[in-house]
Amino acid sequence: MMLAQAAPAPVHHFPWLTVVTFAPLAGAVVAAVLPSSALNLHRLWALLVTLITLGLALATLSAYSSGAAGFQLVDRAVWVKSLNFNYILGVDGISLFMVLLTAFLMPAAILVSWRIERQAKYYLIAFLVLESAMIGSFLALDLLLFFLFFEALLFPMYLIIGGWGSERRVYAAVKFFLFTMAGSAFLLVAILFLYFRAGSQLGHSTFDFTELQRLSLPIATARWLFLAFFVAFAVKVPLFPLHTWLPDAHTEAPTAGSLILAAVLLKIGAYGLIRFNLGLFPEASLHFRSFVSILALIGIVYGAVVALIQTDIKRLVAYSSVSHLGFVVLGTFAFTVQGLSGGVLQMVNHGLSTGALFLLVGMLYERTHTRDLGQMGGLALTMPVLAGVFLFVALSSIGLPGLNGFVGEFLVLLGTFVVTKVYAVIAVTAVVLAAVYMLWAYQRAMHGALSVPDHGLLPDLNLREYAILVPIMAGILFIGVFPKPLLSKIEPAVRQTLVCVSPAQSQMVVTSCPRVTGSPAFDIARRP
Amino acid sequence: MNILAPFIPAIPLAGAAVLLLTGPRWRDRSAGWLASAAVAVAFGLAVTVFGTLVSRPVTLRLSHVSLFEWIGVGSFRVDIAFRVDPLSTVMALTVTGVGAMIHLYAVDYMRGDPRYARFFAYMNLFVFFMLVLVLADNYLLLYVGWEGVGLCSYLLIGFWFERKTAADAAKKAFVTTRIGDSALLIGLIFMWSRFGSLDFDRVLPHAHALANGTATVMAMLLFAGAVGKSAQLPLHVWLPDAMEGPTPVSALIHAATMVTAGVYLVVRSHQIFEASGVALTIVAVVGLVTAIYAGLSAIGQDDIKRMLAYSTISQLGFMFFGAGMGAYSAAIFLLVAHAFFKAVLFLGAGSVMHALPDEETDMTRMGGLRRAMPLTAVTWVVGWLAMAGIPPLSGFFAKDQVVAAASQAGRIGLWYAALFGALLTALYETRGTFLTFFGEPRHRGHPHDPPSLMRTALVSLAVGAALAGVLGLSATSGLLPKFLTPVVGPTKEAVAGPSELVLSIISVAVALVGILTAWLVYLSGRIDWMALRVRFASAKRTFQRGFYVNDFYSGAIVGPAKLAAAFVAYVVDRRVVDGTLTGIGRLVSSSAGAARRAQTGLVRTYAVGILLGATAVLGYLVVRS
Amino acid sequence: MRTPISYFLLVSALLFTIGTVGVLVRRNALIIFMSIELQLNAVNLALVAFSRQNGNLTGQVLAFFSMVVAAAEVVVGLAIIVSLYRKRRSADVDDASLLKG
Amino acid sequence: MADWYAFWLIAPISILSAGAMVLARNAVHAALLLIVNFFTLAVFFLILGSSFLFVVQIIVYAGAIMVLFLFVIMLLGVDRPVPLTERIRGQRWIATVLGLALVLEIGLAVRLGLGLSTGKVPDFSRVNAGGNVRALARVLFNSYFFPFEVTSILLTVAAIGAMLHGRRNIAEEETVDTAVGETAT
Secondary structure (H helix, E strand, O other): OOEOOOOOOOOOOOOHHHHHHHHHHHHHHHHHHOOOOOHHHHHHHHHHHHHHHHHHHHHHHHHOOOOOOOOEEEEEEEEEOOOOEEEEEEEOHHHHHHHHHHHHHHHHHHHHOOOOOOOHHHHHHHHHHHHHHHHHHHHEOEHHHHHHHHHHOHHHHHHHHHHHOOOOHHHHHHHHHHHHHHHHHHHHHHHHHHHHHHHHHHOOOOOEHHHHOOOEEEHHHHHHHHHHHHHHHHHHOOOOOOOOHHHHHHHHOOHHHHHHHHHHHHHHHHHHHHHHHHHHOHHHHHHOHHHHHHHHHHHHHHHHHHHHOOOEHHHHHHHHHHHHHHHHHHHHOOOOHHHHHHHHHHHHHHHHHHHHHHHHHHHHHHHHOOOEHHHOOOHHHHOHHHHHHHHHHHHHHOOOOOOHHHHHHHHHHHHHHOOOHHHHHHHHHHHHHHHHHHHHHHHHHHOOOOOOHHHHHOOOOOHHHHHHHHHHHHHHHHHHHOOHHHHHHHHHHHHHHHHHHOHHHHOOOOOOOOEEEOOOOOOOOOOO | OHHHOOHHHHHHHHHHHHHHHHHHHOOOOHHHHHHHHHHHHHHHHHHHHHHHHHOOOHHHOOEEEEEEEEEEEOOEEEEEEEEEOHHHHHHHHHHHHHHHHHHHHHHHHOOOOOOHHHHHHHHHHHHHHHHHHHHEOEHHHHHHHHHHHHHHHHHHHHHHOOOHHHHHHHHHHHHHHHHHHHHHHHHHHHHHHHHOOOEHHHHHHHHHHOOHHHHHHHHHHHHHHHHHHOOOOOOOOHHHHHHHOOHHHHHHHHHHOHHHHHHHHHHHOHHHHHHOOOHHHHHHHHHHHHHHHHHHHHHOOOEHHHHHHHHHHHHHHHHHHHHHOOOHHHHHHHHHHHHHHHHHHHHHHHHHHHHOHHHOOEHHHOOOHHHHOHHHHHHHHHHHHHHHOOOOOHHHHHHHHHHHHHHHOOOHHHHHHHHHHHHHHHHHHHHHHHHHHOOOOOOOOOOOOOOHHHHHHHHHHHHHHHHHHHHHOOOOOOHHHHHHHHHHOOOOOOOOOOOHHHHHHHHHHHHHHHHHHHHHHHHOOOOOHHHHHHHOHHHHHHHHOHHHHHHHHHHHHHHHHHHHHHHHHHHHHHHHHHHHHHHHHHHHHHHHHHHHOOOOOOHHHHHHHHHHHHHHHHHHHHHHO | OOOOHHHHHHHHHHHHHHHHHHHHHOOEHHHHHHHHHHHHHHHHHHHHHHHHHHOOOHHHHHHHHHHHHHHHHHHHHHHHHHHHHHHHOOOEHHHOOOOOO | OHHHHHHHHHHHHHHHHHHHHHHOOOHHHHHHHHHHHHHHHHHHHHHOOOHHHHHHHHHHHHHHHHHHHHHHHHHHOOOOOOOOOOOOOOHHHHHHHHHHHHHHHHHHHHHHHOOOOOOOOOOOOOOOOOOHHHHHHHHHHHOOHHHHHHHHHHHHHHHHHHHHHHOOOHHHHHHHHHHHHHHHO
């Protein structure tokens, strides 16, 4: 691959982003040639690869200069010259933390899968491939490249759910696959449209995100394109009413699969909304603000209400994700610095806390062999540490101040309130509902007398599980007490994102924005 | 010296962290000693800070200690910052002082519990959050403490989580207070959107400029938080259930400190309440209604702890009433006095339970305990008389000032109602005393006074309850009112009504009437109170069940809500939403099934297809040319 | 030469159509195959006729290639028919419908 | 003029033999009728001035391919008459209609392209100068040499493929035979 020079200022730097993206894939290639009988070798190798990737992600963090807006560490290369396909990776304050989150949770995913023996080689390879695709999705600045990574995610995840899940795994895997594929069909069409539109307008067809931002589109076209992007990402987020694949997929997936699904995959949807919908179609974003916000609000309340009544603990956590991701979208579509920063932070938070919840549920399942809350009860008596950790994480998930969930939730509410008070007031009901379903679930699982006498012999956390949970808990506490290192990097990126949507909030010099032409002929959700 | 302020909460936090992480390794009572020591050190630090504060001139009695910026996005900035001013110091002293005594009591009380160290970890954690709440320099940090104490309350009510009732009560407490908390959260956001800051110093001095309606909304949102946390109507239902927790918890959290946070919030934010015309009146009315409601309910209780719980609700009502009348320092005074005498009463109740078999809490199965437990009885009597409002005990001065505030503000109706509340207070508290410690023994077992540590705590708190009155001998020129003046302003001069002395006499008279009535019924022997219970069974039951408010909630709100949730989950989500989406899938696959029949598998059919296509294409070409 | 080229083309068309109809209506695999050969030949005739009309030899060359390929096709096709017959004891194409959806 | 008579003599034979081939109940008859048809085509080639293809047609088609056909017919023993019943509903009807449509369309196309009976046939003698075989060779080995060589590979591959395909594997045959037979019915 020939490295082309970045157009304005040829910067020579170490290609951190390329390395961090493809390190897991390289690890997977090596794993493929290792003998499949050497189970421990595979596990250790996968762990090593994910740890190295984490190291690389941290190195990227240190190479990233905070306070600056725009994309940094851009790696650029020509891919197919005649068609102007480019390989462009770049990072800003939003994607930076998504990548870190991914790299941070992957070792946990590998560790929690330590007991998987059936076809473990392929399982671990699937995870490594998945990691590359996830990191690539967050870093790609070329729409075609993004789409490739976005689609590449599906296959390993499909295999993980369908191959190593529980009873209804095939149903869940196919449902997951179909929902996402249906969404991305729209995405592909919209991307191609932009590509050819760029050809007729800029003189050369391109998928380059930053170049496409300069397009000027007819107002109705921009809105249709917004919707096409929106559907693809709304499935992934997931927004009501496209969320129904999620409880099934989460419930049936193996523990590590649920972890990654909840912690990272859903974020790609939200990330896509922030990066592409806001970035490419600012006018349409404003136009659909109420529409999207109301969907998010429905999701917030609806997810919480449905979670209330679940008896399957994994399903309960899954529905709580619907509610939490609603907060992310609500904050995003407030178009205020606080709201969007809160949304981005909430993505990280949700990754940590819901990810940890899935890990804990998996650990419970390994011991009790059930996900039914009715079959648990009194587990705090035999597993005090696990119960304590569970409570800690649950509290983070319901937004207890001092833990990470609060900071994000509060900023989202704040950012939303200053724009539309009613939205914030409705959203705050979920704060109460979250306490109800989480604590009720906790009570049914942990409190009371032992419902199954055999559970009295169950062991508490072991060393491996400590190694999984302690870093996540540390992260939860750190962000809760001292979120500044994150927020100070997120904020400039957020301002940059809002530069066209909400210039007043952004307080940045408006350079070039996608313009729209013509009069609004298209009217699904006109603002009141 | 105010640099010490952050250490006041930090030391209990360190204690909690050490105990949580090293838990079971602490043998015997060492964990309890460690925790008590942490709170005692915090108390010492608070005293030091207090000392430096009083050594300064009145106008300079305020300092801030900012640690670091907590959340900062755009124009929103909030620091982790502590505030040392008279109000926060008084609160910190109360929390750490009473807290240290209760910790000491618990060292023996909790002895032998399998989760001994964890109990003290939670207690220390609670003290930490409570101190954060009272020492915070901005509303968001206050909110941190606010939610934190809620968490500790949850953990400690549900400390014996093997019991379903305890686990239920814990969850109920957390959820119910969270309803108020969410309103408070919105209130804070609303506040920020108006003032652009959440620092007390940037909000409160400008509050008077708020429009009337805005101020009312903001004040009501804050007050909603206070209502939840301080168990006022209509969010009071969690507090009686919270008695499932160990008794020291009830004493510390559900009597002396946490539940008074609402009063602290109102007093702290009084400028906002004042900016609204009606907010203070609402606060006063809610407080008064709650006081009378809880007083009546307390009369119907047989469970000693539930009786004390309702009495707490009632006393909190008085505090809100005082604040609503503008008598902020009187409200805080009552808060401090209440912390002492209610702690004594709870710890006394704990001693009784400790002494009787099976942790007996039913007062109808006690009686005459003063002979078996003389020291407990003496301290209890101090608490009882203080609460009933008999001079010269602390409760007299405090409650008298609160009640008098109504008369002095010229609101005679409210004053009468408050007097009625005071009467009820004397009545139910005396009833409880007589049923427990006087009359004929009805109990089993051989009760005895508690061990020395518990006795020490009881005596110290009783001394406090007796002597705290010196803080506020006069509503205008007492020590506490003068000390608090920089924060809450000078006590308002009386505009109407009789003089202070007359009001005091009326107060005492009302208290005596209450005590005498109780004596007549429960101790004099002239009335068979057991027969009365049967005769007025339905009224008794209504009182005991708190006018069925809780039953109403569980029947009209919780039950239907569960049904609705089940409907949404199983009908809407499974059938309607998922049904629609998978229905689309099924439509595709069934139409594919129809299309499938075109695939006969017979090669000649396919040949027809090819020919058809060829003729069509050729036909098109021919026709077009 | 006075026969118009179009006559040859019409003959070619008729032959081709007869071959096509044969493919459609016959069930015996061998006769279907023969019909296909007939179609090929009809096309060859058309090619040669075009060659004549256009005055160059390209059409004949193509017809020549067509014959060669037809030869190859017949070889393979008959081999398939033979093995099909061995497996099913029948040369009836309607008996093979494994691709039925 | 000779070509005129020759055409009118041969064309009916060609059409009739083709039609009879399609309608023949016996495969051997069909094969023989096809040979007749191939001969007529060879004559057409000659009329059209392609003596080379005339010869090739006879050697390759009538000589080699049809012998192969007959050989297979005999090998498989399908030389008994087969009933001409139709089992697919509407097949014959559709085939007839489509066949007529096709003839009509081609006819129309020819009329549009060349005109049906008019049109001067261009002189071919210059093209065929030095003999058709020589002329054809010149074109074939100059312009189409590469395809020519590729075709030779194709033939080789086809021969090998047919050989492999026709190889009898008795063990496999027995098992597959029953299995497929059952699923097919």
